[in-house]
Amino acid sequence: MTTAVAPIAIPLCRADAVVMGGARGFLGSGRDPGIVVLRQGLAYVGCRNQCPHTGASLDWLPRQFLPSDRRYLQCALRGALFHFTKSPVSTR
Template sequence: MKICTLDDLMPDTPRGFDLDDGTALLLIRRGDRVIAWRNSCPHRGIRLEWQPDQFLDYEKQFIQCATHGALFGIEDGICIAGPCPGEQLEALSVEVRDGEVWLRLD
């Protein structure tokens, strides 16, 4: 399933997407690579952002849950601070093909 084009993503700036099936996700572009996480806190099961596309902490080093401040690694999704240490965001598999970002459904 096509999500967007690579050009729709600014480097190191997360962007949220809602799929037709109700899945909420966030994408982060790192060069020509894209990291994808389900937009759901493993502690509360709620969306992570406090405003559209606002997923990072003040220093832009971690994904931050807007509800309780948990911090998750951008690359590995592991919680390093907050009420769910050691828990992890759910990774989604995406690939970049011909400048487009596709969700892998396998």
């Protein structure tokens, strides 16, 4: 039998610090890759800042996570695209 654990809310920044249609990265500690928070309208989605295929960071330039069309996250190493308007973030 497993015991359910309630999610922990940790404030990262003010809600308006993530611009509408944008993304913002937050550093992890040690070897943790950190997270990316994306905003679409009033919805915020968070995911690890790490490509599941290569382990590479998703920011292709410092603090730049989205290509110009802002429809997908894009892996900096091999260009894999990730759909983020559904949770969990999934490979396109």
